[in-house]
Every structure is written in structure tokens, then in C-alpha cells.
Amino acid sequence: MSTNFVLVSKGQGVLIPPLMKRTHHCSQLRASDKGSIVTLSGWVDSVRDHGGILFVDLRDREGRTQIVLDPSNPGLESKFGSIKPESVISVSGRVDERFGGTANSKLATGEIEVHATELRILNVSKTPPFPMDDSADKVGEDLRMTYRYLDLRRAANTRMLRMRHKTSKAIRDFMDAQDFIEVETPILFKSTPEGAREFLVPSRMNPGAFYALPQSPQQYKQMLMVGGVERYYQLARCFRDEDLRADRQPEFTQLDIELSFIDREDMYELIEGLMRQVWKEVIGVDIETPFLRMSYFEAMNRFGVDKPDLRFEMELQDCNEIFAQSGFKVFSGAIESGGSVKAINAKGLGDITQGELRSLEDAAKSLGAKGLAFIKCQDGEWKSPIIKFFSEAEKAALKNALDIEDGDIVFFAATEWERACTILGRVRLEAAQLLVKRGTLTINPNEYKFLWVIEFPLMLFDEDAQRFVASHHPFTAPVPEDVDLLDSDPKAVRGQHYDLVLNGVELGGGSIRIHQPALQKKVFEDVLKIPADVVESRFGYMLKAFEYGAPPHGGIAFGLDRMVTILTQRSSIRDVIAFPKNQKGQEMMTSSPGIATEQQLRDLHVKSVLPKKDAQGPNKPAGD
RNA sequence: GGGGUAGUAGCUCAGUUGGUUAGAGCGCCUGCCUGUCACGCAGGAGGCCGCGGGUUCAAGUCCCGUCUAUCCCGCCA
Numbered sequence: 001m002s003t004n005f006v007l008v009s010k011g012q013g014v015l016i017p018p019l020m021k022r023t024h025h026c027s028q029l030r031a032s033d034k035g036s037i038v039t040l041s042g043w044v045d046s047v048r049d050h051g052g053i054l055f056v057d058l059r060d061r062e063g064r065t066q067i068v069l070d071p072s073n074p075g076l077e078s079k080f081g082s083i084k085p086e087s088v089i090s091v092s093g094r095v096d097e098r099f100g101g102t103a104n105s106k107l108a109t110g111e112i113e114v115h116a117t118e119l120r121i122l123n124v125s126k127t128p129p130f131p132m133d134d135s136a137d138k139v140g141e142d143l144r145m146t147y148r149y150l151d152l153r154r155a156a157n158t159r160m161l162r163m164r165h166k167t168s169k170a171i172r173d174f175m176d177a178q179d180f181i182e183v184e185t186p187i188l189f190k191s192t193p194e195g196a197r198e199f200l201v202p203s204r205m206n207p208g209a210f211y212a213l214p215q216s217p218q219q220y221k222q223m224l225m226v227g228g229v230e231r232y233y234q235l236a237r238c239f240r241d242e243d244l245r246a247d248r249q250p251e252f253t254q255l256d257i258e259l260s261f262i263d264r265e266d267m268y269e270l271i272e273g274l275m276r277q278v279w280k281e282v283i284g285v286d287i288e289t290p291f292l293r294m295s296y297f298e299a300m301n302r303f304g305v306d307k308p309d310l311r312f313e314m315e316l317q318d319c320n321e322i323f324a325q326s327g328f329k330v331f332s333g334a335i336e337s338g339g340s341v342k343a344i345n346a347k348g349l350g351d352i353t354q355g356e357l358r359s360l361e362d363a364a365k366s367l368g369a370k371g372l373a374f375i376k377c378q379d380g381e382w383k384s385p386i387i388k389f390f391s392e393a394e395k396a397a398l399k400n401a402l403d404i405e406d407g408d409i410v411f412f413a414a415t416e417w418e419r420a421c422t423i424l425g426r427v428r429l430e431a432a433q434l435l436v437k438r439g440t441l442t443i444n445p446n447e448y449k450f451l452w453v454i455e456f457p458l459m460l461f462d463e464d465a466q467r468f469v470a471s472h473h474p475f476t477a478p479v480p481e482d483v484d485l486l487d488s489d490p491k492a493v494r495g496q497h498y499d500l501v502l503n504g505v506e507l508g509g510g511s512i513r514i515h516q517p518a519l520q521k522k523v524f525e526d527v528l529k530i531p532a533d534v535v536e537s538r539f540g541y542m543l544k545a546f547e548y549g550a551p552p553h554g555g556i557a558f559g560l561d562r563m564v565t566i567l568t569q570r571s572s573i574r575d576v577i578a579f580p581k582n583q584k585g586q587e588m589m590t591s592s593p594g595i596a597t598e599q600q601l602r603d604l605h606v607k608s609v610l611p612k613k614d615a616q617g618p619n620k621p622a623g624d
Numbered sequence: 625g626g627g628g629u630a631g632u633a634g635c636u637c638a639g640u641u642g643g644u645u646a647g648a649g650c651g652c653c654u655g656c657c658u659g660u661c662a663c664g665c666a667g668g669a670g671g672c673c674g675c676g677g678g679u680u681c682a683a684g685u686c687c688c689g690u691c692u693a694u695c696c697c698g699c700c701a
Contacts, residue, residue, distance in 0.1 A: 046661075046662075046663095048659090048660045048661060048662095048663050048664095049657085049660095049663090050657060050658050050659070050660065050663075050664090051656065051657035051658065052657080052658040053658040053659070053660085054658095054660095055659075055660050055661065055663080057661070064661095066660090066661070068659085068660095070658080071658090072658095085651095098659090099659090100659090102659055102660080102661090104660095104661055106661080107661080110661085127634075127651075127652060128634090128635095128651090129634060129635075130634080130635050130636095130651095131635065131636090131650070131651070133662075135635085135636075135650080135662095136635085138635090138636060138637095139635060139636075140631095140635090140636095140693070140694095141693075141694075142692080142693055142694090143634095143635085192701095194701060195700080195701040196699085196700050196701075197699080197700085215700090215701085218701095240700060241700095242699055242700045243625095243698085243699060243700080244700095245695080245696080245700085246694085246695070246696095248700070359628085362627080362628080362696095363696085363697095366626095366627075366696070366697050366698095367697080460701095469701070470701055471701075472701065473701045474701075476701095582693075582694090583693075583694070583695090584692095584693095
């Protein structure tokens with residue numbers, strides 16, 4: 001066979017052997033295949049050298065098969081030196097059933113092995129910079145991302161990519177069956193300065209003008225409704241130039257949906273069907289529908305977040321009645337000035353350590369608490385820096401309201417209602433983590449508690465700007481009963497907005513939109529106080545479109561990355577993106593973003609002005 | 625922009641109160657081994673202790689600064 005090598009480069013003498021076409025993949029062969037002559041190709045997963053005979057686990061994306069390399073086979077032994085982990089090889093030989101208890105039950109192909117008669121070394125690998133097995137989950141992320149092609153080769157990540165694909169496919173199958181049309185919308189859009197910071201793309205042909213990458217296809221999908229598409233969806237790439245988190249990337253994928261002639265109930269039903277199909281197809285789980293629904297107020301009041309994790313209880317309690325007349329001025333004063341006293345009983349966390357208590361307090365402070373009042377209950381005795389201010393009646397009422405028992409610790413927040421809820425909502429989550437660590441609370445990762453959070457306030461008052469801002473976006477329709485309040489009490493207007501929440505994660509959200517030009521104009525100008533000329537330049541085309549017969553419509557968008565993160569039970573959306581960016585927005589493997597040449601900048605009519613500390617040039621991406 | 629955590633061999637980590645020549649497991653290299661499957665056995669190489677400054681007779685260890693990664697706050701309609 002070595003006479004078949006093709007000389008591709010005389011200068012370097014690189015020999016490329018003709019490809020041996022594989023007959024099977026590495027997870028396919030069983031005892032029933034014994035005697036067949038097969039060819040396998042893949043990567044060397046491990047080598048066990050017994051001095052004479054060599055065992056190689058050959059791996060491809062499907063699985064592993066043991067290859068036996070016997071030096072008595074002519075021509076084989078000379079190549080043994082090139083059989084190193086991650087080298088790429090092809091092997092032909094006979095499938096043998098493993099004999100006498102040498103079968104490996106841990107391997108799908110463990111009942112057979114392939115006795116090689118021919119071996120091609122297709123590419124010798126250098127030693128990888130990190131282990132290629134599951135232990136690499138602990139390897140620093142920056143190193144794994146720099147060598148992402150090696151990281152992706154690992155079985156866990158191959159599985160992840162496949163599950164992501166299955167998710168997209170289940171979505172497309174469902175949407176197609178429901179008569180949706182997938183439409184692509186522009187990536188080169190224009191700037192819409194409200195909302196998230198955008199990525200700008202200079203326009204060479206329009207000096208001084210810039211495209212912006214879309215934060216979402218929001219405006220285009222509404223125009224598709226005016227365009228008569230009726231049922232639109234898209235797996236859309238979206239871009240936001242904001243600081244990153246574990247669940248945020250500068251570019252991410254959104255399942256974007258918009259429909260005409262529907263109300264909120266239609267939307268709930270559609271999405272519940274979609275989720276049922278996705279969970280079934282991807283992880284084989286039957287989820288319960290219809291989903292629970294909860295108003296924004298209730299979610300905040302009981303759980304302290306607008307995306308509660310319902311897999312465990314530990315709810316917030318209202319203590320206004322108990323402390324309205326209290327001699328403890330921190331509490332009664334908060335109530336007097338219109339705020340709330342909220343409390344939460346972290347059952348069984350009475351053994352909290354000083355360090356844990358401090359980190360809880362820091363978390364509370366980061367949300368605007370002045371401190372974190374608590375009562376510990378041990379041996380029938382309440383220990384607390386504030387207990388001396390409580391009357392016996394207050395203590396009794398507390399004990400009753402919060403079911404305080406030995407081993408409990410109760411935390412308090414006394415300030416404006418929303419802030420008090422938020423603080424204890426955070427305490428609730430952190431306390432739950434501490435209880436999980438102690439083994440006294442179980443949060444089942446295989447439990448899926450879907451929840452619609454509804455009736456968000458349409459507007460929030462922005463203290464800095466001294467005006468109302470849309471809490472979702474300015475196209476959200478008010479609930480019909482509240483329309484009259486737009487003038488008198490904008491804060492009380494509820495929007496036809498809905499969020500889909502799963503296990504404490506906001507999977508997606510959307511709304512029924514305004515489709516009447518007069519109402520949309522009113523919201524822009526009278527409520528949000530956007531100057532008429534700005535409305536005209538930014539949204540003029542939309543108001544115009546609405547004058548030509550806009551159907552009633554509404555939509556929703558889901559973070560596909562977050563969805564796949566949950567389905568694969570990973571901890572960060574970076575884990576389910578093939579080539580994610582680090583916290584500085586850099587992609588470590590290719591070192592993007594990179595520096596533009598003078599010529600490029602000139603062509604784009606752009607000048608680079610660096611901050612002083614970077615005057616030597618932009619920060620070099622790490623890993624260089 | 626702010627706060628927390630981390631940075632010691634290719635990887636994961638240990639390193640006591642500041643005290644001799646900085647260790648382990650895995651990986652790598654060499655040798656031995658024909659039924660292993662995370663093969664085994666023997667030997668070996670491999671360190672700017674992130675970087676800069678300070679305290680000290682003496683710093684991986686203490687102090688200050690800085691860089692990098694990550695988590696959080698701000699921000700993300």
C-alpha cells in the first residue's frame with residue numbers, strides 16, 4: 001500500500017496517502033459483525049503499549065472502538081511511534097469478538113475489537129495542552145477556549161453541540177408544523193439609541209454614517225406583520241455591546257416569533273406546545289402544561305424576583321402589620337414612609353458561619369440594603385442584635401407568621417417595597433445555595449418548573465431622567481382596562497407583557513403590541529415624552545406603516561443559548577456556544593477583535609482615538 | 625466604572641508561624657512488558673511561585689500597585 005502514496009509537494013516531500021473510506025463509525029460494531037472486514041477512521045483516544053501488542057482506543061464523534069495492533073502483521077510496527085494521543089489514523093481489519101472475559105462492558109463496542117491489518121497515519125498530533133477526558137472540565141476556561149477545537153473534540157462537548165442542533169431542529173419542526181414562515185431580517189440595521197449599547201459598523205459608501213447590529217429583529221418583525229406574513233419566526237443572531245455575565249454574550253441567538261390576529265391566551269398555548277415538543281425531542285422529558293401564571297407583583301412579593309425558581313419554597317413574608325406600631329423605628333419608620341418590612345425564614349440555616357453571614361450581608365448591601373437584620377433561633381432562644389427592640393407581642397406574631405423553630409434564621413429588609421423584595425429575593429437564592437451545600441435542601445436539576453410571569457407595569461419612572469420609560473419596550477400594548485390610566489396614572493398601567501420563566505431563569509419574553517398609530521404616537525410623545533421630531537426620525541416609518549392596515553399582533557423571543565444551557569445542565573451559556581467570547585468580548589482562539597489597518601480606517605472614514613492608558617495600542621488579547 | 629475570588633511544572637492542585645535545594649497526581653521523555661481498556665513497572669526531564677515595587681538578615685508566604693481570568697453590582701428597553 002505504501003506505493004500508493006501521492007507526492008503532493010516535491011519541495012517538502014509531503015506524502016498524502018489516499019484516504020481509506022470508513023465503512024463504520026466508532027460506536028457501531030457489535031458481536032454480530034464478527035468476521036467482517038471494516039475500516040475505521042478517527043483520533044487516537046488512548047494507547048496501551050504491551051511491549052509487543054498495542055491496544056488503541058480509536059475515537060470519532062460517535063464513540064470509541066478498541067483496535068488491536070499486532071507487530072507480527074507486516075508493516076505495522078514501523079508506524080507505532082506515530083500513534084500518539086489525538087493523532088488521526090485510519091485502520092482496516094477484521095472484527096473479532098473479544099474472548100475469555102476481555103469484553104469491556106463500559107464501552108458500547110466493548111464486545112468486539114478490530115484486528116488491524118492496515119494502518120494509515122493521517123496526521124500526527126502534538127501533545128495536547130490539557131487532558132482530553134472529562135477531567136478537562138476543571139481546566140481553565142481561557143486555555144480551553146484558546147484551543148477550542150480540542151475542547152470541542154471531547155465527548156461532553158460533542159454531545160452538547162448535538163443537543164443544541166436537536167433543539168434548533170425541534171423548534172423548526174414545530175414552527176413549520178404550525179404554519180410559521182422563517183424570514184431572515186437584516187444584520188446591518190440602523191442605530192436605535194434607546195436600550196442596549198450597540199455595535200456600530202461604519203459605512204464606506206456613506207461617509208460618516210453607521211449601521212448598527214440589531215439588538216433583536218423587533219422592528220422588522222412587526223413590519224413583517226404589517227407585511228401580511230401573519231406567522232413569522234427566526235433563529236436570529238442578536239448583538240448587544242454591554243458588559244458580560246455567565247448568561248450573557250455580546251452575540252447570542254434568539255428564537256424570535258411574531259403572529260397576527262392573536263391574544264395572550266393564544267400565545268401561551270402556542271409556546272406551551274413548543275416547549276413540550278422541545279423538551280420531549282431533546283431530553284425525552286414530558287413537561288406539564290398549561291404552565292403556572294403569576295403576576296409581576298405576586299412574583300416580587302413572594303419570591304423577590306420577577307423570575308422565581310419554584311423548585312423550592314422559602315417564601316418572603318410581609319411583616320407590615322406586625323411592625324406598623326413597633327418601637328423599632330427602623331421598621332415602623334420604613335412602613336410609615338410607604339415602604340415595607342419583609343422577612344424570610346431560611347429554615348435550618350441557623351448554623352450559618354460568620355463568613356457566610358457576611359457574604360449574605362454583602363449581597364444585600366450591593367442591592368442597596370444598609371445592613372441585613374436577622375434573628376437566629378437556637379435552643380429555644382432567639383439571638384439577634386435587634387431582638388431587644390421587639391415587644392413580646394411582636395415576637396409571638398413573628399414566630400407564628402414565619403413558623404420560626406430551632407435551627408432557623410430569619411432575615412429582614414425594611415425599605416421601599418420593591419427594594420425590600422429584591423434584597424430578600426437575593427438572600428433567598430443565596431441561603432438556598434448554602435442549604436444545598438449542607439445537604440438539607442435539594443434542588444432537583446431534572447425538575448422543570450415553567451412559569452408565565454404576567455401583568456408587568458407598562459412604565460417605570462426613571463429617577464435620573466425624571467420621566468417614564470417603557471419597562472419592556474415602547475411597542476407593548478397596555479391591558480385594555482388600563483388604557484384610560486395612561487394619562488392619569490401611567491405607573492399603574494399594566495402591559496400585555498409576558499415572560500416565560502424556568503427554574504429561576506428568564507427563558508424569554510414578549511408582548512401583544514400596539515397596532516393603532518394614534519395609540520403608539522400617544523405612548524411615544526405624551527407618556528414617554530420623546531420629542532416629536534425624534535419620534536419622527538426614529539419611528540416615523542413604523543407609525544406610517546400602521547396607517548396602512550396593521551393587523552393586531554404580538555410576539556415573543558427566547559434566548560436559545562439559555563434554553564440549551566438548561567437542557568444540557570451546564571452552568572454558563574459559554575458552554576453551549578461553539579466559539580464563545582470571554583468577559584472582555586474577546587474570542588481567544590482567533591484573538592478577535594483585531595486591529596484595523598490605517599488603510600481600512602481611511603476607507604471607512606473612521607479615526608481611532610484611544611484612551612490614554614491604551615495609547616501604545618489596544619490591549620492585546622490574553623493568551624498571546 | 626465598582627466589589628469578591630483566583631493566579632505555584634504542560635494540566636489539576638498542596639506548600640505550616642516568613643527560614644536549607646518549592647512538592648504531589650496526571651501528562652511528557654527513556655527503558656521493560658503480548659490481553660490491556662484511566663494497563664502496569666523502573667528511571668528521567670520539566671518552575672521568572674502572573675508582573676512591578678516595598679518590608680525583612682531572609683518573601684511562594686507579609687504590604688502596596690498592576691495585569692489576567694472568573695463571579696457579582698452598575699449596565700443589559
